[in-house]
Amino acid sequence: MRPVLTGVGVGPGDPDLVTVKAVRVLREADVVVVPVADTGEEGRAERIVRAHTFRDVLRLEFALTDGPRRDAAWDAAGAAVAAAYGRGARTVAFATIGDPNVYSTFTYLAETVRGLVPELEVRTVPGVTAMQALAASSGTVLVEGRESLALMPLTAGLDALRGALDAHDTVVAYKGGRMLPEVLAAVRESGRLAGAVYGASLGLPEEDVRPAAGLDPAWTGPYLSALLVTRERTGRGGRL
Numbered sequence: 001m002r003p004v005l006t007g008v009g010v011g012p013g014d015p016d017l018v019t020v021k022a023v024r025v026l027r028e029a030d031v032v033v034v035p036v037a038d039t040g041e042e043g044r045a046e047r048i049v050r051a052h053t054f055r056d057v058l059r060l061e062f063a064l065t066d067g068p069r070r071d072a073a074w075d076a077a078g079a080a081v082a083a084a085y086g087r088g089a090r091t092v093a094f095a096t097i098g099d100p101n102v103y104s105t106f107t108y109l110a111e112t113v114r115g116l117v118p119e120l121e122v123r124t125v126p127g128v129t130a131m132q133a134l135a136a137s138s139g140t141v142l143v144e145g146r147e148s149l150a151l152m153p154l155t156a157g158l159d160a161l162r163g164a165l166d167a168h169d170t171v172v173a174y175k176g177g178r179m180l181p182e183v184l185a186a187v188r189e190s191g192r193l194a195g196a197v198y199g200a201s202l203g204l205p206e207e208d209v210r211p212a213a214g215l216d217p218a219w220t221g222p223y224l225s226a227l228l229v230t231r232e233r234t235g236r237g238g239r240l
């Protein structure tokens, strides 16, 4: 059997938002790996894994900031997973928040391990994204009929967000907690603030979901913040 590395999406934070397949893969893998921030805090993925399995996990540090430290962390994490195969493991599962194919560290880990273990087979188990959790918690329909949906990383800048607000019916913004005042100003300028909801720490006990129009315009949110902007809908099937 070829060595297998599976990225397992464990949802946004609530252990109930994990698929049956994710739990099975996490229980059956020879080694389970979880990312921890270089702050040393217990990671969210780790907490969700522990809610479903009693097994030991291999904790790999990832740096949150850009630069050589981040590259060194990816290299070290890749080497640690490659070493697990060297010790006889055949299946390694990497638990990641949300979905492993949506802005996940799993992508970089898989690429690094592939460079070290050429026969590696990479698989993923989909997970519930923060975007879906925000839609559910706020009672917002993400898209219907012919509506389009854009997922924007605010690290790409506010002009990209403005372009998406012009071009798309539904816009979701990730990675922008610290830029929230500028983000809210851009949404207000586009005339779409009334259709915007904000969510922080989705699926966690401290979850905070509210209409964006009610936020203090100077307030900055945590890293785990997302914004969902939809268009006004006119009755059933209005956009079919």
Ligand SMILES: C[S@@+](CC[C@H](N)C(=O)[O-])C[C@H]1O[C@@H](n2cnc3c(N)ncnc32)[C@H](O)[C@@H]1O
Residues within 6 Å of the ligand: 012, 013, 096, 097, 098, 099, 100, 102, 103, 104, 105, 128, 129, 130, 131, 173, 174, 175, 176, 177, 199, 200, 201, 202, 203, 204, 223, 224, 225, 226
């Ligand atoms: C590196 S991306 C990870 C996305 C994740 N793989 C997914 O599928 O949702 C991190 C960004 O996702 C969003 N995010 C992830 N989990 C969240 C949560 N529980 N509450 C609010 N936002 C979250 C935030 O915008 C955060 O800055």
